[in-house]
Amino acid sequence: MADIGRLLNSNIPGTGTTVIKLLIFLVIIVAGVIIAKIARLYTRRILKEKIPSETLVATEKVTYYTIIIIAVIVALPYVGVSLSGLLVAGGVLGIVIGFASQTVVSNLISGFFLIAEKPIKIGDGVNIGDVSGVVKDIKILSTTIRTWDGVYVRLPNEKVFTSNIQNYVAHVARRFGYKIGISYGDDAEKAVNIIKNLLEEHPLILKEPAPQIFVEELGDSSVNLNIKIWAPSSEWYSVYTEMLWKIKVALEKEGIEIPFPQRVVWMAGKK
Numbered sequence: 680m681a682d683i684g685r686l687l688n689s690n691i692p693g694t695g696t697t698v699i700k701l702l703i704f705l706v707i708i709v710a711g712v713i714i715a716k717i718a719r720l721y722t723r724r725i726l727k728e729k730i731p732s733e734t735l736v737a738t739e740k741v742t743y744y745t746i747i748i749i750a751v752i753v754a755l756p757y758v759g760v761s762l763s764g765l766l767v768a769g770g771v772l773g774i775v776i777g778f779a780s781q782t783v784v785s786n787l788i789s790g791f792f793l794i795a796e797k798p799i800k801i802g803d804g805v806n807i808g809d810v811s812g813v814v815k816d817i818k819i820l821s822t823t824i825r826t827w828d829g830v831y832v833r834l835p836n837e838k839v840f841t842s843n844i845q846n847y848v849a850h851v852a853r854r855f856g857y858k859i860g861i862s863y864g865d866d867a868e869k870a871v872n873i874i875k876n877l878l879e880e881h882p883l884i885l886k887e888p889a890p891q892i893f894v895e896e897l898g899d900s901s902v903n904l905n906i907k908i909w910a911p912s913s914e915w916y917s918v919y920t921e922m923l924w925k926i927k928v929a930l931e932k933e934g935i936e937i938p939f940p941q942r943v944v945w946m947a948g949k950k
Contacts, residue, residue, distance in 0.1 A: 700757040700758065700759075701757070701758065703754075703757045704754045704755075704757040704758045707750055707753055707754035707757070708750055708751065708754055710750065711746060711747055711749065711750020711751070711753075711754075712747065712750070714746055714750075715742070715743045715744075715746035715747050715750075716743070718742050718743065718746055719739045719742055719743045722735075722738060722739050722742045723735065723739055726738060726794070729794070729797070737818070737819045738791075738794075738819070741819075782835070782837070783820065785837045786819075786820040786821065786835050786836045786837045787819055787820060787836075789835075789836035789837045789839065789840035789841075790817075790818065790819040790820055790821075790836040791819075792840055793817060793822070793836055793839060793840055794817070798844050798846065798849075799814050799817070799822075799839075799844060799846055800814065800817075801814050801815065801816065801817060802814060802848075803846055803847070803848050803849065804846075804847040804848050805824070805844060805845060805846050805847065806844070806845035806847070807822075807824065807834060807838075807839055807842050807843075807844050807845075808834075808838065808842045808843075810824050810826065810832050810834060811824075811826060811827060812824040812825045812826035812827055812830075812832070813825045815831065818836075819836075820835070820836060821833050821834060821835055821836055822834050822836060822839045847912065848912040848913060849912075850912060851911065851912060852885055852888075852909050852910065852911060852912060853909070853910065853911075853912045853915040854888075854907060854908065854909050855907075855908055855910070855915055855918075855919050856905065856906050856907040856908060857905075857906045857922075857923060857926070858895065858903055858904070858905055858906075859903070859904050859906065859926065859927075859930075859937065860898060860900065860901025860902065860903045860904070860937060860938060861901055861902050861904065861930070861935050861936065861937060861938070862901060862902075862935070862936040862937075862938045863901070863902060864936075865902075865934075865935045865936060866935075867894055867902050867904070869933070869935070870904060870930060870935050871892045871893070871894075871904065873929050873930060873933055873935070874892050874904070874906060874926055874929070874930075875890070875892055877922070877925060877926060877929050878890045878892075878908065878922070881918065881921075881922065883910050883911060883914050883918050884908055884909070884910055884918065884922075885909040885910060885911075888909045889909075890906070890907060890908045890909070891905070891906070891907040892904060892905070892906050892907075893905055900938050900939070901937075901938050906926070908922065
């Protein structure tokens with residue numbers, strides 16, 4: 680039998696070399712699959728708490744299949760497949776696909792940058808370009824915003840990444856303010872103390888940075904007070920609406936008038 684095997688091999692030039700190359704091909708493919716699975720596992724572990732589940736699944740697939748494709752490309756020459764023809768065909772196909780999918784690729788890359796940089800997160804109140812609202816989802820190609828009116832808007836990630844992003848809750852505290860006018864006949868210092876005491880009683884208004892209350896302008900019809908307040912970013916709007924009404928009620932209770940615009944008209948020839 681050994682003689683027959685040697686005889687067969689002698690009639691098939693390069694058989695031993697072919698078997699070795701086939702084994703190398705299989706080893707590369709198997710190694711590629713193993714590496715791809717390990718990379719997929721580590722991708723999940725690293726990004727599990729950082730990105731939405733849908734985005735995580737897509738990222739895992741991209742990582743896995745990218746490594747598989749690289750392994751196949753490396754292994755093909757060992758089974759006699761020339762890469763030169765594939766490269767030419769792939770280059771032409773790549774140019775066609777590149778023109779056709781330029782926007783898709785740009786959105787994909789922007790999506791990865793958004794995930795890495797994290798200028799916004801799900802649940803954040805933001806303003807992106809001309810769209811304001813709450814971030815509801817961040818995917819590989821697009822980001823979904825629910826506007827303050829309850830309308831859902833899908834923004835391409837390229838637009839999100841290249842726009843000026845205002846994140847209203849990225850910082851733990853947010854400042855807001857009012858401009859309130861009082862009558863010229865009222866005591867401005869008394870009005871300031873009334874407002875200051877009112878702000879000090881509210882549990883959600885921060886002591887540091889402390890509120891600021893000062894006379895900003897002597898207007899046509901009123902002495903204008905400027906009030907600046909810091910509150911937790913998650914609660915600022917409720918504090919804003921609540922305190923505006925409480926300040927009005929407190930001033931009126933103490934007899935301080937918030938005047939409406941008025942104008943004095945002098946008639947010529949009359950005293």
